[in-house]
Amino acid sequence: MIEVQGVTFKYDxxxxxxxxxxQIEKGLKYAILGANGAGKTTFLLHLxxxxxxxxxxxxxxxxxVTYDHKSLVKLRKRVGVVFQDPEAQLFSATVAEDVSFGPMNLSLSLDEVKQRVDDALHACGIYELKERPxxxxxxxxxxxxxIAGVIAMKPQVIVLDxxxxxxxxxxxxxxxxIFASLNAGGVTLLMSTHxxxxxxxxxxRVIVMNDGAIAANGTPFEIFSGNNQYISKPVVLEIYQRLLLCGFLKDDKRIPRLKDELIDDIEGAALNLPQGGAPP
Ligand SMILES: Nc1ncnc2c1ncn2[C@@H]1O[C@H](COP(=O)(O)OP(=O)(O)O)[C@@H](O)[C@H]1O
Ligand SMILES: [Mg+2]
Known part of the structure; x- marks a missing residue:
């Protein structure tokens, strides 16, 4: 869907x-990790x-992608960005005005704009804030x-810094x-996070950035199962791997990603133990 080829960028x-x-594939959720200054924001703002x-x-x-006005308008209709600092995003007097700003520039009917604004505010659970400064x-x-302002544009891709x-x-x-429901509706999401x-x-998919470059890119398990010098291990995976190592759990099932999945595995293994017995 989006292909980035050998992009270099300098600030002075x-x-x-x-x-x-x-390559960014349609409909997937991407997490972008990396220390402060790794280039996450710069990368996202290119999209x-x-x-x-x-x-x-x-x-x-x-x-x-070309950078004439017409092409940029088209691109920004498809790819929405939620800036890290909401102060940098909101500039109208009221919430309703702010959320309607993007759709007003899409040559839609006024009714359609109003509908989009209401839908976006409902989707974000802030309809009651509509008239607030x-x-x-x-x-x-x-x-x-x-986020409502970006949703009201109905983009295919949303970038979240x-x-x-x-x-x-x-x-x-x-x-x-909100992100889960957008993604269920087919929206591709890219989120930077620590x-x-x-x-x-x-x-x-997880993308790890370091020093302006992509240090790793793969499924969460591919990225986190080994030892990566740039990132720490998720707690659920670390506990799971330790319990495999000591033989308490067996790797004959799906690998837990959620805390509740790991708890299920541990309870299951514990219930199979002889009373008062130690792990084999
Ligand atoms: N507006 C700017 N002017 C000059 N240098 C910048 C600016 N924004 C970012 N940088 C530099 O570019 C590099 C990448 O920054 P950034 O993309 O913000 O990383 P991240 O979002 O991962 O923290 C860093 O070295 C940072 O100091
Ligand atoms: Mg940043």
Missing amino acids: KITALNNVSI NGILRPLSGKIFYDGTE THSLSHGQKKLAA EPLAGLDPRHKDMVLK NVDLAYEWAD
């Missing part, structure tokens, strides 16, 4: 991306043309409003539920 003299190549490669190319559905919202509410940073558990949960536990349980 700082090389932020160094010959990055990757909808906010940044333009110094060298290299990007293709969307087989067509090379954006500056009066909490950080979590601002994040939800920023550390979307959970600074959110409380309830807002994290809300945001993850949370390896989330990347392991959430993503279809």
Whole structure:
């Protein structure tokens, strides 16, 4: 769906991306890991043309991305970005105005725009904030409003730059539920995060960035099962692998990705033990 070919990008003299190549497949969820300064944000901002490669190319559905106004408008209709800082995203006086800003530029009827705004606000659980001034919202509410603004554009791909940073558990949960429902509707998601536990349980593919380059790219199990110098191991996988090593669990089933799956495996193994017995 998106193909990035040998992209290099510099901010003045700082090389932020160094010959990055990757294919993004339709409908999948990608987690992007990497230390601060690894190039995650710079990479994500290339996907909808906010940044333009110094060298290299990007293709969307087989067509090379070009940077004239018309092509960029088309690209941004397909690829939405939720910035790390919602303050950078919200600029209208009220939530409704902000969420309607994108759709208003799509030459839709006014009714269609209103419908999209209402649907997006409902999808994000913030319909009651519709007439609120954006500056009066909490950080979590601002994040939800920023996501609603992107959803109202009905993009095929949504790029999320550390979307959970600074959110409380309830807002994290809300945001993850919104992402799940978008992805169930076929939207491709790319999310940068520092949370390896989330990347392991959430993503279809994990991309690890280091120093402006892609250090690893694979399924969560491929990325996390070995020892990777750039990232720590998810807790569920670490406990599972230790329990395999000591013989308490056997690797004859699916590999647990969720905490509850691991607990099921442990309870199952414990129930098979002779009373008061030690693991074999
Ligand atoms: N606006 C900018 N001006 C100059 N250098 C920048 C700017 N934004 C990022 N960089 C540099 O580019 C590199 C990659 O940064 P970034 O893409 O923000 O990484 P990440 O999102 O993984 O933390 C870092 O060395 C960072 O200091
Ligand atoms: Mg960043």
